[in-house]
Amino acid sequence: MNSKFQVDLLRSFIFRNSQKTYTGIPVIAANMDTVGTFQMAKQMAKHLMFTTIHKHYSVDDWKEFAAADKVTLEHVAASSGIGAGDLERLSAILEAVPEIKFICIDVANGYSEHFVQFVRDVRKRYPEHTIMAGNVVTGEMVEELLLSGADIIKVGIGPGSVCTTRKKTGVGYPQLSAVIECADAAHGLGGHIISDGGCTCPGDVSKAFGAGADFVMLGGMLAGHTESGGETIEKNGKKYKLFYGMSSATAMTKHAGGVAEYRASEGKTVTIPFRGDVEDTIQDILGGVRSTCTYVGASKLKELSRRTTFIRVTQQLNEVFTANTTEN
Numbered sequence: 001m002n003s004k005f006q007v008d009l010l011r012s013f014i015f016r017n018s019q020k021t022y023t024g025i026p027v028i029a030a031n032m033d034t035v036g037t038f039q040m041a042k043q044m045a046k047h048l049m050f051t052t053i054h055k056h057y058s059v060d061d062w063k064e065f066a067a068a069d070k071v072t073l074e075h076v077a078a079s080s081g082i083g084a085g086d087l088e089r090l091s092a093i094l095e096a097v098p099e100i101k102f103i104c105i106d107v108a109n110g111y112s113e114h115f116v117q118f119v120r121d122v123r124k125r126y127p128e129h130t131i132m133a134g135n136v137v138t139g140e141m142v143e144e145l146l147l148s149g150a151d152i153i154k155v156g157i158g159p160g161s162v163c164t165t166r167k168k169t170g171v172g173y174p175q176l177s178a179v180i181e182c183a184d185a186a187h188g189l190g191g192h193i194i195s196d197g198g199c200t201c202p203g204d205v206s207k208a209f210g211a212g213a214d215f216v217m218l219g220g221m222l223a224g225h226t227e228s229g230g231e232t233i234e235k236n237g238k239k240y241k242l243f244y245g246m247s248s249a250t251a252m253t254k255h256a257g258g259v260a261e262y263r264a265s266e267g268k269t270v271t272i273p274f275r276g277d278v279e280d281t282i283q284d285i286l287g288g289v290r291s292t293c294t295y296v297g298a299s300k301l302k303e304l305s306r307r308t309t310f311i312r313v314t315q316q317l318n319e320v321f322t323a324n325t326t327e328n
Helices: 038-046 059-068 086-096 113-125 139-147 165-169 175-188 202-210 249-256 279-296 301-307
Strands: 011-014 021-024 027-029 050-053 076-080 102-106 130-136 152-155 192-196 215-218 232-235 238-244 269-273
Touching: 027 038, 038 050, 038 279, 050 102, 059 086, 076 086, 086 113, 102 113, 113 130, 113 139, 130 139, 130 192, 139 152, 139 175, 152 175, 175 192, 175 202, 202 215, 202 279, 202 301, 279 301
Parallel strands: 027 050, 027 215, 050 076, 076 102, 102 130, 130 152, 152 192, 192 215
Antiparallel strands: 011 021, 232 238, 238 269
16 A cells, blocks of 8 residues: 555444444444543544443433434444343433434443343344443353344453453453454354453554454543543643543442442542543544554455454563653
8 A cells, every 4th residue: 555545444344133234433432421422422423433322311312412413323322231220211212212223231240141131132122223232351251142132242341441340359351362352252153342441542443453353442542522521620720521430439429329338439530631622532543543554454444353463572662752752
């Protein structure tokens, strides 16, 4: 290739159980209330990128959004947990906005019979919707969820920037290894996976695609922008935004009245410098992935995993001028 401009980042998928098709750039804004907002979805959709909308919007919020922006609805999913009332809440949204074609069933721990049964129930009720479900990190559970009706499996336990699951529980799985193994399992059954968590820079997004991920979900990389959720704070004349995990004390206090006495918080709350409009970050991510493809000779994103070799290293970056520098 003579130019990054020649790289085609669009992917087209046919999903295993819904048999629906989708074409877009398979980078997804996470369904955190500090990331998966309607405002974020509008900006992501301009680049044919996807957003899983967080589950705390009301039916009226969805109606208002749908009435104002039909095009973006092609690139969003309605999210749901598996608790009491979650299925009814999801059903109310899908009934009010029938243009929504994607459902994201999201739990921190996908290793439960209740979760699998919930996926089956949603598939039975919505046979033509495309279902994302997770999170898991092993091939066996990917296969179980695909056979239970899910189309796209979210992969990742513990790698997120504001996730403390590994510290609090000792449970987790290295993200690159999880993606490699889970992609292999999913593709064997005609399913797809999302690499969810662990990306800190555009190069990590490329590595996730290279490992076999069909989609890459981003939280921290899209936080702190104008379109992101989270409270804006001003300190010493500088603006910051709150960013927190959905299992953090901040999120549970906001949405559930506090942390239940039988559980621990598995997320942290941080303040990050306000980063302005998300457009520049989106362009940085897409530019990085395009450049990756030119380095390895992949004219299409679909080819990237077939052009990728991973090498174990002791150090990836030269950090000699890291302090007091800016990237241009």
